[in-house]
Amino acid sequence: MDEAIEITVTVNGTVHRETVEPRMHAADFLRRVLGLTGTHVGCEQGVCGMCTVLLDGEAVKGCLLLAPQLDGHEVRTVESLAEGGELAPLQQAFKDAHGLQCGFCTPGMLMTATALKESGRKLDRDEIREEMSGVLCRCTGYEGIVNAVDAVLNGTVATAAGEGEGR
Ligand code: FES
Ligand code: FES
Structure with a gap:
Protein backbone atom coordinates (compact mmCIF):
# COMPACT_ATOMS: atom_id res chain seq x y z
CA MET A 1 0.00 0.00 0.00
CA ASP A 2 1.25 3.50 -0.86
CA GLU A 3 2.36 5.62 2.05
CA ALA A 4 0.02 8.32 3.30
CA ILE A 5 1.06 11.91 2.62
CA GLU A 6 0.71 14.93 4.88
CA ILE A 7 -0.77 18.01 3.27
CA THR A 8 -1.62 21.53 4.41
CA VAL A 9 -4.44 23.17 2.51
CA THR A 10 -6.62 26.18 3.16
CA VAL A 11 -10.25 25.38 2.49
CA ASN A 12 -12.85 28.12 2.72
CA GLY A 13 -10.46 30.17 4.82
CA THR A 14 -9.56 27.45 7.30
CA VAL A 15 -6.13 25.82 7.32
CA HIS A 16 -6.27 22.01 7.44
CA ARG A 17 -3.37 19.68 8.05
CA GLU A 18 -4.36 16.17 7.05
CA THR A 19 -2.84 12.85 6.12
CA VAL A 20 -4.19 11.52 2.84
CA GLU A 21 -3.87 8.48 0.64
CA PRO A 22 -1.71 9.41 -2.35
CA ARG A 23 -4.34 8.40 -4.87
CA MET A 24 -7.39 9.94 -3.22
CA HIS A 25 -8.81 12.59 -5.53
CA ALA A 26 -9.46 16.11 -4.30
CA ALA A 27 -13.25 15.90 -4.41
CA ASP A 28 -13.18 12.79 -2.22
CA PHE A 29 -10.78 14.56 0.12
CA LEU A 30 -13.18 17.48 0.50
CA ARG A 31 -16.18 15.22 1.01
CA ARG A 32 -14.79 12.33 3.01
CA VAL A 33 -11.97 13.87 5.00
CA LEU A 34 -13.29 17.39 5.56
CA GLY A 35 -17.00 16.54 5.43
CA LEU A 36 -17.71 19.22 2.81
CA THR A 37 -20.34 17.27 0.92
CA GLY A 38 -21.56 20.28 -1.05
CA THR A 39 -19.02 19.31 -3.71
CA HIS A 40 -20.72 16.58 -5.70
CA VAL A 41 -19.16 13.67 -7.55
CA GLY A 42 -20.63 12.25 -10.74
CA CYS A 43 -18.49 10.77 -13.48
CA GLU A 44 -15.08 10.93 -11.75
CA GLN A 45 -13.44 11.33 -15.16
CA GLY A 46 -13.60 15.05 -15.83
CA VAL A 47 -16.74 15.11 -17.93
CA CYS A 48 -19.73 16.21 -15.83
CA GLY A 49 -18.28 19.11 -13.82
CA MET A 50 -20.23 18.26 -10.64
CA CYS A 51 -17.01 18.36 -8.63
CA THR A 52 -15.94 21.88 -9.68
CA VAL A 53 -14.23 23.92 -6.96
CA LEU A 54 -11.95 26.93 -6.98
CA LEU A 55 -8.22 26.27 -6.65
CA ASP A 56 -6.38 29.55 -6.04
CA GLY A 57 -9.36 31.25 -7.68
CA GLU A 58 -9.49 29.07 -10.80
CA ALA A 59 -12.38 26.71 -11.46
CA VAL A 60 -11.03 23.15 -11.53
CA LYS A 61 -12.54 19.68 -11.52
CA GLY A 62 -11.85 18.09 -8.17
CA CYS A 63 -11.97 14.55 -9.53
CA LEU A 64 -9.02 15.27 -11.83
CA LEU A 65 -6.76 16.44 -9.03
CA LEU A 66 -5.17 14.29 -6.41
CA ALA A 67 -5.47 15.42 -2.82
CA PRO A 68 -1.66 15.75 -2.43
CA GLN A 69 -1.75 18.32 -5.26
CA LEU A 70 -3.75 20.61 -2.96
CA ASP A 71 -0.80 20.96 -0.61
CA GLY A 72 0.04 24.63 -0.10
CA HIS A 73 -2.96 25.86 -2.05
CA GLU A 74 -6.28 27.54 -1.34
CA VAL A 75 -9.56 25.84 -2.17
CA ARG A 76 -13.05 27.25 -2.10
CA THR A 77 -16.14 25.08 -2.23
CA VAL A 78 -19.83 25.88 -2.54
CA GLU A 79 -20.03 26.02 1.26
CA SER A 80 -18.05 29.28 1.10
CA LEU A 81 -20.72 31.20 -0.82
CA ALA A 82 -23.51 31.89 1.67
CA GLU A 83 -22.65 34.16 4.58
CA GLY A 84 -24.52 34.37 7.85
CA GLY A 85 -27.33 32.24 6.48
CA GLU A 86 -27.85 34.63 3.55
CA LEU A 87 -27.61 33.34 0.02
CA ALA A 88 -24.86 34.86 -2.10
S1 FES B 1 -17.13 14.08 -11.06
FE1 FES B 1 -17.57 14.48 -13.19
S2 FES B 1 -16.07 15.96 -13.72
FE2 FES B 1 -15.55 15.40 -11.72
S1 FES C 1 -28.69 18.07 -12.84
FE1 FES C 1 -30.57 18.43 -11.85
S2 FES C 1 -30.61 20.61 -11.66
FE2 FES C 1 -28.90 20.21 -12.92
Whole structure:
Protein backbone atom coordinates (compact mmCIF):
# COMPACT_ATOMS: atom_id res chain seq x y z
CA MET A 1 0.00 0.00 0.00
CA ASP A 2 1.25 3.50 -0.86
CA GLU A 3 2.36 5.62 2.05
CA ALA A 4 0.02 8.32 3.30
CA ILE A 5 1.06 11.91 2.62
CA GLU A 6 0.71 14.93 4.88
CA ILE A 7 -0.77 18.01 3.27
CA THR A 8 -1.62 21.53 4.41
CA VAL A 9 -4.44 23.17 2.51
CA THR A 10 -6.62 26.18 3.16
CA VAL A 11 -10.25 25.38 2.49
CA ASN A 12 -12.85 28.12 2.72
CA GLY A 13 -10.46 30.17 4.82
CA THR A 14 -9.56 27.45 7.30
CA VAL A 15 -6.13 25.82 7.32
CA HIS A 16 -6.27 22.01 7.44
CA ARG A 17 -3.37 19.68 8.05
CA GLU A 18 -4.36 16.17 7.05
CA THR A 19 -2.84 12.85 6.12
CA VAL A 20 -4.19 11.52 2.84
CA GLU A 21 -3.87 8.48 0.64
CA PRO A 22 -1.71 9.41 -2.35
CA ARG A 23 -4.34 8.40 -4.87
CA MET A 24 -7.39 9.94 -3.22
CA HIS A 25 -8.81 12.59 -5.53
CA ALA A 26 -9.46 16.11 -4.30
CA ALA A 27 -13.25 15.90 -4.41
CA ASP A 28 -13.18 12.79 -2.22
CA PHE A 29 -10.78 14.56 0.12
CA LEU A 30 -13.18 17.48 0.50
CA ARG A 31 -16.18 15.22 1.01
CA ARG A 32 -14.79 12.33 3.01
CA VAL A 33 -11.97 13.87 5.00
CA LEU A 34 -13.29 17.39 5.56
CA GLY A 35 -17.00 16.54 5.43
CA LEU A 36 -17.71 19.22 2.81
CA THR A 37 -20.34 17.27 0.92
CA GLY A 38 -21.56 20.28 -1.05
CA THR A 39 -19.02 19.31 -3.71
CA HIS A 40 -20.72 16.58 -5.70
CA VAL A 41 -19.16 13.67 -7.55
CA GLY A 42 -20.63 12.25 -10.74
CA CYS A 43 -18.49 10.77 -13.48
CA GLU A 44 -15.08 10.93 -11.75
CA GLN A 45 -13.44 11.33 -15.16
CA GLY A 46 -13.60 15.05 -15.83
CA VAL A 47 -16.74 15.11 -17.93
CA CYS A 48 -19.73 16.21 -15.83
CA GLY A 49 -18.28 19.11 -13.82
CA MET A 50 -20.23 18.26 -10.64
CA CYS A 51 -17.01 18.36 -8.63
CA THR A 52 -15.94 21.88 -9.68
CA VAL A 53 -14.23 23.92 -6.96
CA LEU A 54 -11.95 26.93 -6.98
CA LEU A 55 -8.22 26.27 -6.65
CA ASP A 56 -6.38 29.55 -6.04
CA GLY A 57 -9.36 31.25 -7.68
CA GLU A 58 -9.49 29.07 -10.80
CA ALA A 59 -12.38 26.71 -11.46
CA VAL A 60 -11.03 23.15 -11.53
CA LYS A 61 -12.54 19.68 -11.52
CA GLY A 62 -11.85 18.09 -8.17
CA CYS A 63 -11.97 14.55 -9.53
CA LEU A 64 -9.02 15.27 -11.83
CA LEU A 65 -6.76 16.44 -9.03
CA LEU A 66 -5.17 14.29 -6.41
CA ALA A 67 -5.47 15.42 -2.82
CA PRO A 68 -1.66 15.75 -2.43
CA GLN A 69 -1.75 18.32 -5.26
CA LEU A 70 -3.75 20.61 -2.96
CA ASP A 71 -0.80 20.96 -0.61
CA GLY A 72 0.04 24.63 -0.10
CA HIS A 73 -2.96 25.86 -2.05
CA GLU A 74 -6.28 27.54 -1.34
CA VAL A 75 -9.56 25.84 -2.17
CA ARG A 76 -13.05 27.25 -2.10
CA THR A 77 -16.14 25.08 -2.23
CA VAL A 78 -19.83 25.88 -2.54
CA GLU A 79 -20.03 26.02 1.26
CA SER A 80 -18.05 29.28 1.10
CA LEU A 81 -20.72 31.20 -0.82
CA ALA A 82 -23.51 31.89 1.67
CA GLU A 83 -22.65 34.16 4.58
CA GLY A 84 -24.52 34.37 7.85
CA GLY A 85 -27.33 32.24 6.48
CA GLU A 86 -27.85 34.63 3.55
CA LEU A 87 -27.61 33.34 0.02
CA ALA A 88 -24.86 34.86 -2.10
CA PRO A 89 -26.12 36.91 -5.09
CA LEU A 90 -25.35 34.03 -7.46
CA GLN A 91 -27.26 31.57 -5.32
CA GLN A 92 -30.19 33.97 -5.11
CA ALA A 93 -30.12 34.44 -8.90
CA PHE A 94 -30.20 30.67 -9.46
CA LYS A 95 -33.20 30.51 -7.13
CA ASP A 96 -34.97 33.42 -8.83
CA ALA A 97 -34.30 32.10 -12.35
CA HIS A 98 -35.22 28.48 -11.50
CA GLY A 99 -31.67 27.59 -12.44
CA LEU A 100 -31.92 24.30 -10.61
CA GLN A 101 -34.26 21.39 -10.23
CA CYS A 102 -32.67 18.35 -8.55
CA GLY A 103 -29.68 20.50 -7.59
CA PHE A 104 -27.05 17.88 -8.27
CA CYS A 105 -25.17 20.05 -10.76
CA THR A 106 -25.73 23.26 -8.82
CA PRO A 107 -22.50 23.34 -6.77
CA GLY A 108 -20.46 22.89 -9.94
CA MET A 109 -22.51 25.53 -11.73
CA LEU A 110 -22.18 27.98 -8.85
CA MET A 111 -18.43 27.57 -8.49
CA THR A 112 -17.87 27.87 -12.24
CA ALA A 113 -20.01 31.02 -12.27
CA THR A 114 -18.17 32.35 -9.22
CA ALA A 115 -14.86 32.12 -11.07
CA LEU A 116 -16.44 33.96 -14.03
CA LYS A 117 -17.82 36.66 -11.76
CA GLU A 118 -14.49 37.16 -10.00
CA SER A 119 -12.66 37.36 -13.33
CA GLY A 120 -14.49 40.63 -13.97
CA ARG A 121 -15.09 39.65 -17.58
CA LYS A 122 -18.21 40.85 -19.34
CA LEU A 123 -19.69 37.96 -21.27
CA ASP A 124 -22.70 37.83 -23.55
CA ARG A 125 -25.16 34.96 -23.31
CA ASP A 126 -23.41 32.84 -25.93
CA GLU A 127 -20.12 33.29 -24.12
CA ILE A 128 -21.74 32.42 -20.81
CA ARG A 129 -23.07 29.20 -22.36
CA GLU A 130 -19.59 28.39 -23.66
CA GLU A 131 -17.90 29.13 -20.33
CA MET A 132 -20.46 27.10 -18.38
CA SER A 133 -20.34 24.15 -20.77
CA GLY A 134 -17.96 22.19 -18.57
CA VAL A 135 -20.81 21.45 -16.16
CA LEU A 136 -23.67 19.25 -17.32
CA CYS A 137 -27.26 19.55 -16.14
CA ARG A 138 -29.78 16.78 -16.69
CA CYS A 139 -32.79 18.78 -15.56
CA THR A 140 -33.10 22.43 -16.43
CA GLY A 141 -32.43 22.83 -20.14
CA TYR A 142 -29.83 25.45 -19.11
CA GLU A 143 -31.92 28.53 -19.90
CA GLY A 144 -32.55 29.41 -16.26
CA ILE A 145 -28.88 28.81 -15.47
CA VAL A 146 -27.77 31.19 -18.22
CA ASN A 147 -30.37 33.72 -17.05
CA ALA A 148 -28.98 33.52 -13.50
CA VAL A 149 -25.36 33.95 -14.53
CA ASP A 150 -26.28 36.71 -16.99
CA ALA A 151 -28.11 38.51 -14.17
CA VAL A 152 -25.08 38.49 -11.89
CA LEU A 153 -22.46 39.21 -14.55
CA ASN A 154 -24.38 41.79 -16.53
CA GLY A 155 -27.02 43.14 -14.17
CA THR A 156 -29.99 41.74 -16.06
CA VAL A 157 -33.07 40.51 -14.20
CA ALA A 158 -32.94 36.83 -13.20
CA THR A 159 -36.00 35.25 -14.74
CA ALA A 160 -37.03 31.65 -15.19
CA ALA A 161 -37.00 30.18 -18.69
CA GLY A 162 -40.04 31.41 -20.58
CA GLU A 163 -40.52 34.43 -18.35
CA GLY A 164 -39.47 38.03 -18.89
CA GLU A 165 -38.58 39.33 -22.29
CA GLY A 166 -38.67 36.07 -24.21
CA ARG A 167 -34.92 36.01 -24.74
S1 FES B 1 -17.13 14.08 -11.06
FE1 FES B 1 -15.55 15.40 -11.72
S2 FES B 1 -16.07 15.96 -13.72
FE2 FES B 1 -17.57 14.48 -13.19
S1 FES C 1 -30.61 20.61 -11.66
FE1 FES C 1 -30.57 18.43 -11.85
S2 FES C 1 -28.69 18.07 -12.84
FE2 FES C 1 -28.90 20.21 -12.92
